[in-house]
Amino acid sequence: MIRALDLEFWVEAVITVVYIKNRCPIKAFDSKTQQEAWIGRKPDVFHLTIFDYKTYAHIPNENRSKLKSKSIPCVFLGYCEGMN
Numbered sequence: 001m002i003r004a005l006d007l008e009f010w011v012e013a014v015i016t017v018v019y020i021k022n023r024c025p026i027k028a029f030d031s032k033t034q035q036e037a038w039i040g041r042k043p044d045v046f047h048l049t050i051f052d053y054k055t056y057a058h059i060p061n062e063n064r065s066k067l068k069s070k071s072i073p074c075v076f077l078g079y080c081e082g083m084n
Contacts, residue, residue, distance in 0.1 A: 005052060012077040016051050019079050023048075049076050 005013060023043045025031045035043045049055070056071040064070070 009077055013051065016078045020048065047079075051076060051078070 022034045023045055025033050033043055053076045055074050055076045057074045058071050059069070
């Protein structure tokens with residue numbers, strides 16, 4: 001099912017595209033990724049997830065009572081700035 005992304009989330013979509021593009025090999029760098037050419041090591045891509053994908057966020061023990069849910073449903077909109 002294709003659904004439209006709200007305009008307020010387009011910035012996250014563009015940032016995610018750039019994040020993924022920097023981890024893809026390109027011909028100009030002899031099939032190295034842009035990140036590999038800049039930093040000198042191959043990027044880790046095992047954490048990549050589908051954009052706008054239903055996911056769950058964990059709620060720490062100190063922020064919930066014993067009978068409350070341990071997670072809440074969310075939508076994946078991008079990666080943390082410090083991720084490799």
